[in-house]
Amino acid sequence: MLSKAKLWLGLxxxxxxxxxxxxxxxxxxxxxxxxxxxxxxxYDLHMQxxxxxxxxxxxxxxxxxxxxxxxxxxxxxxxxxxxxxxKIEIMWTVIPFIILILMAIPATRxxxxxxxxxxxxxxxxxxxxxxxxEYRYMRGDASEEEVLFxxxxxxxxxxxxxxxxxxxxxxxxxxxxxxxxxxxxVRFLITSNDVLHAWWVPAFAVKKDAVPGFINEAWAIAxxxxxxxxxxxxxxxxQHGFMPIxxxxxxxxxxxxxxxxxxxxAVAAREGANSVxxxxxxxxxxxxxxxxxxxxCHQTGGTxxxxxxxxxxxSAVANGDVEANISLLVNGVPGTAMAAFGRQLSPVELxxxxxxxxxxxxxxxxxxxxxxxxxxxxxxxx
Amino acid sequence: MSAAHDxxxxxxxxxxxxxFYTTNHKDIGSLYLWFSFxxxxxxxxxxxxIRAELFQPGLQLVExxxxxxxxxxxxxxxxxxxxxxxxxxxxxxxxxxMIGAPDMALPRLNNWSFWLLPFAFLMLTSTLFMDAGAPxxxxxxxxxxxxxxxxxxxxxxxxxxxxxxxSSIMGSINIIATILNMRAPGMTLMKMxxxxxTWLITAYLLxxxxxxxxxxxxxxxxxVHFGTSFFSAAGGGDPILFQHVFWFFGHPEVYIMILPxxxxxxxxxxxxxxxxxxxxxxxxxATASIAFLSFIVWAHHMFTVGMPIAGELFFMxxxxxxxxxxxxxxxxxxxxxxxxxMTFETxxxxxxxxxxxxTMGGFTGLMLAITPADFQYHDTYFVVAHFHYVLxxxxxxxxxxxxxxxxxxxxxxxxxxxxxxxxFWMSFIGVNVLFFPQHFxxxxxxxxxxxxxxLQFADFNWISSIGGFLFGxxxxxxxxxxxxxxxxxxxxxxxxxxxxxxxxxxxxSPAPYHTFTTPPDPKLIHDQ
Numbered sequence: 042m043l044s045k046a047k048l049w050l051g052l053x054x055x056x057x058x059x060x061x062x063x064x065x066x067x068x069x070x071x072x073x074x075x076x077x078x079x080x081x082x083x084y085d086l087h088m089q090x091x092x093x094x095x096x097x098x099x100x101x102x103x104x105x106x107x108x109x110x111x112x113x114x115x116x117x118x119x120x121x122x123x124x125x126x127x128k129i130e131i132m133w134t135v136i137p138f139i140i141l142i143l144m145a146i147p148a149t150r151x152x153x154x155x156x157x158x159x160x161x162x163x164x165x166x167x168x169x170x171x172x173x174x175e176y177r178y179m180r181g182d183a184s185e186e187e188v189l190f191x192x193x194x195x196x197x198x199x200x201x202x203x204x205x206x207x208x209x210x211x212x213x214x215x216x217x218x219x220x221x222x223x224x225x226x227v228r229f230l231i232t233s234n235d236v237l238h239a240w241w242v243p244a245f246a247v248k249k250d251a252v253p254g255f256i257n258e259a260w261a262i263a264x265x266x267x268x269x270x271x272x273x274x275x276x277x278x279x280q281h282g283f284m285p286i287x288x289x290x291x292x293x294x295x296x297x298x299x300x301x302x303x304x305x306x307a308v309a310a311r312e313g314a315n316s317v318x319x320x321x322x323x324x325x326x327x328x329x330x331x332x333x334x335x336x337x338c339h340q341t342g343g344t345x346x347x348x349x350x351x352x353x354x355x356s357a358v359a360n361g362d363v364e365a366n367i368s369l370l371v372n373g374v375p376g377t378a379m380a381a382f383g384r385q386l387s388p389v390e391l392x393x394x395x396x397x398x399x400x401x402x403x404x405x406x407x408x409x410x411x412x413x414x415x416x417x418x419x420x421x422x423x
Numbered sequence: 424m425s426a427a428h429d430x431x432x433x434x435x436x437x438x439x440x441x442x443f444y445t446t447n448h449k450d451i452g453s454l455y456l457w458f459s460f461x462x463x464x465x466x467x468x469x470x471x472x473i474r475a476e477l478f479q480p481g482l483q484l485v486e487x488x489x490x491x492x493x494x495x496x497x498x499x500x501x502x503x504x505x506x507x508x509x510x511x512x513x514x515x516x517x518x519x520x521m522i523g524a525p526d527m528a529l530p531r532l533n534n535w536s537f538w539l540l541p542f543a544f545l546m547l548t549s550t551l552f553m554d555a556g557a558p559x560x561x562x563x564x565x566x567x568x569x570x571x572x573x574x575x576x577x578x579x580x581x582x583x584x585x586x587x588x589x590s591s592i593m594g595s596i597n598i599i600a601t602i603l604n605m606r607a608p609g610m611t612l613m614k615m616x617x618x619x620x621t622w623l624i625t626a627y628l629l630x631x632x633x634x635x636x637x638x639x640x641x642x643x644x645x646x647v648h649f650g651t652s653f654f655s656a657a658g659g660g661d662p663i664l665f666q667h668v669f670w671f672f673g674h675p676e677v678y679i680m681i682l683p684x685x686x687x688x689x690x691x692x693x694x695x696x697x698x699x700x701x702x703x704x705x706x707x708x709a710t711a712s713i714a715f716l717s718f719i720v721w722a723h724h725m726f727t728v729g730m731p732i733a734g735e736l737f738f739m740x741x742x743x744x745x746x747x748x749x750x751x752x753x754x755x756x757x758x759x760x761x762x763x764x765m766t767f768e769t770x771x772x773x774x775x776x777x778x779x780x781x782t783m784g785g786f787t788g789l790m791l792a793i794t795p796a797d798f799q800y801h802d803t804y805f806v807v808a809h810f811h812y813v814l815x816x817x818x819x820x821x822x823x824x825x826x827x828x829x830x831x832x833x834x835x836x837x838x839x840x841x842x843x844x845x846x847f848w849m850s851f852i853g854v855n856v857l858f859f860p861q862h863f864x865x866x867x868x869x870x871x872x873x874x875x876x877x878l879q880f881a882d883f884n885w886i887s888s889i890g891g892f893l894f895g896x897x898x899x900x901x902x903x904x905x906x907x908x909x910x911x912x913x914x915x916x917x918x919x920x921x922x923x924x925x926x927x928x929x930x931x932s933p934a935p936y937h938t939f940t941t942p943p944d945p946k947l948i949h950d951q
Contacts, residue, residue: 069863069866069867070863070866071866072799079795083795083799086796087790087793087796087799090790090796093789094787094789094790098782098783101753101757102779105757105760108757108761108765109765112696112760112762112763112764112765113764113765114765114766115766118762118763118764118765120696120698120762120763121698122698123762124701124759125701125703125704129758130751133751134747134750134751137746137747141743144743145739145740148793148794148795148796149736151795152732152735152739155798200481201481201482201875202482203482203483207480209878211480211878236568236572237565237662239801246798246799247798248727248798248801248802249727250727250728252656252728252729253567254657254661255661255662255663255729257729258729272868274801274803274870275565276560276561276871278491278568279487279488280487281487281491281873282870282875282876283487283875346488348554348555349555349556377572
């Protein structure tokens, strides 16, 4: 008997070991305490209500178990005849009510604090897109160079389709994270460009829906530098599981340096619109952008997922008129997942990606699109 | 039917036409129950696809687009195809027998409300075979994902929902008419079995909210096809309006799926504790309070949409209040068991599991009511665990308990107790292995409705999947039990269960095709 039990135990342990892909963080049981005052308060609320539930559970299930063990017919138990008691019924209506009031008081306090988004040090507009986040840092005045960028999933599709081993931050990594200073009140102005999304960073206890046409507010004061990861929390279509959020909280000096760098990069991108690119550079950059921005819908090899996501291989657009092709990327296709990339990518990037799709997947137009061609159509669009 | 004309003491027609033309509450009850079981297996198959894909990180079996179709269809089919029709089936079978009526008040309406359903679900599931694919926007079908960005099949979905709604409304009208008009002399309202009470209240909930659901899908239809902008901000509409209207239907809907279960458990526990139900009156009042509260808590599904703080606080307090009447019910069941003389046949096992596991779902519901904490729980697997605890070992266990409890009355044979117990224990273990780890997944940060996940969620996911496969496979045992029981088995007495009370147990087993063509002896109607 014993050896058989040991064998089973061994088998179970062995199964656990083999299937356990990441032993370190694998058995996370509880909510994070996070790195903000609100997230710690939220955690405390969570634990408080949990312990109330456990206590009530112990009493109720205990009474039940005791009856099940002792008041069974096989033990000769004879049923009592009582079937009501006003006193006891009032008691078990009033006591839960009092417990609820005890819970409602701290919950109200924390909620009131979480809703006070006034007097922020920095405002960032967060816009959800199918399926990426846009972060726009609000400027002090309009003459300043604006910092605005998109944050895409950076996990390679080879890891998702299991042809490569998965990295440590599988599905929770982005090409360009949001950067914020620590110990500053950062207000997030959250909206959406298409469907509903929800911006969620567990370490900040911030989860707010991104609603097209409306702006929601949330805020956080990160107290420790670090990398905080989250995900879109509202079903937003096919790639809902693939639009993570990464926030780097850094010391103020580091933040200032990063911000200045972003402003310079924005100037450089604008000036790049006048540059002339070569075929090989365009193809290389185009492939890079394709695998980051387009691949989720149009798939490896440009096969698409018809009918929602048309194939690019052999498509009429990618093999037809260049200007129509540029225009489609710049303006998007309203009512579909094809976004207006004129807002999301720079002219250099747009020209590279169009060159790439017109000369890949068996498409063979030989066209080399220059940033200036895109700029013309961008100006028309405006 | 032709045989009926020359036979004064007529029984059912022969062949298939019996099932198409029947106006008999027992036949229609059986149709509902079989239909519900078929849908339960279909929705369960979709759940198996979901759990198989989530067994390991990475995409293995299905594309994300098909995954979303599976989550959507699983939810829609389980809610509208499995749970609701099962309760209507039980109502059909039991309410006339419990109140001493010969049949339902509106037999032809009854036939129609059932026969609408197969067509509604045929239409809904046929979208799986269309180019655009099945609805993929979740069973809550939030706009604008379900309008501007929806697959073309959304129109089939809308039409199917309309038909289901019409069926539910007619079924409810029938139940209310039956209960209010057809009770035997002596069967006063406060002597009705709780199953009848809970269904009476449920039927009112249905009549109140199904038109709201019809309204919201009609608004969608107009947004999709006729250029309106109810839910499109670009045209001056508001996507959040959709959620308010949907959840004004949706929250009462979740009580629609549990209240009749309360009634079932309130019948079974006294039987096997051999002791009268504790606090009958308070059970009735608690059910009515829950029904009332269900109309003023809807926005607790929407704590993260950016409501003003006054709204958040109102809906938090109102939601917490529901714990009071729900608690009363649980305390009453425990008090009924206390100092009883209990035995543990399969229906009792399911009923006890119901009380324990439904209460656990109630606890997490209380946690979810705490608005700031909900910001962390919302749209994670914690919510998935919560509503599956109240719906699977809650509603569905109560339906199974009912099936085992009344099966001898329906078929005239005792079911196989050994198989029944096997079914129970496998379901009980399966359901906990399936859903308990999902609490941890949600707290650790795994969003719901994702086809793939980060590595730290891998372990609890494979455990959950194994529980899912176990639970799924166990349900085939129920099919075997039911078929065996219909075909034969130990002859059931009229009383069936030693401690059972109520008019249905005064009828022979199986219950005759027509019952109470004359009112039962008022002396048979006992106090509750």
